[in-house]
Amino acid sequence: GESVGLHLPTLSVQEGDNSIINCAYSNSASDYFIWYKQESGKGPQFIIDIRSNMDKRQGQRVTVLLNKTVKHLSLQIAATQPGDSAVYFCAEKPSNYQLIWGAGTKLIIKP
């Protein structure tokens, strides 16, 4: 079936650098996308979302970019901090359907 996938299962970034986490989606009917952060032993935490009528959305230190042409989603984290260490999930939501989650990317921050 259609699913959300990630290019890199693990990403190591130097503290203070910017992080970019990528995600590919395959369902062209998806019109809503979310990024979640999950720290060890905790439930997923909402970071940022974007609707299909937008290309970019910014939050505090995070930016989500959506490229519908190639069905690609990315999460950019500025000035990565140790507290950003977690598994990041992208999820897509086709209209009138449930959220479809990807497998996650583990972000490791190097001191």
Next chain:
Amino acid sequence: EAGVAQSPRYKIIEKRQSVAFWCNPISGHATLYWYQQILGQGPKLLIQFQNNGVVDDSQLPKDRFSAERLKGVDSTLKIQPAKLEDSAVYLCASSFGRAGQAFFGQGTRLTVV
């Protein structure tokens, strides 16, 4: 505001035994979700409630899993009998509406031996 509460945090049972998990959503949230998360994977929706009615249970293994939300607030998820492959983290989440942002509890880590 208080978050989504789940209990227990951890549970170890033998296969073929039964187990139940409890969830108390954020006050006022009409939508409640139960997810299963196997290590290294994204959460998989088991069941979604809107108040005390089931919206989606298409991925719930109904021969062994059951869930209820009798008064439209708290919910319980039961597994009977458990299998080894049921070992996972069971996450409860709630949202104000069906399309709203979901808030997750810390989950219950189940180990079936």
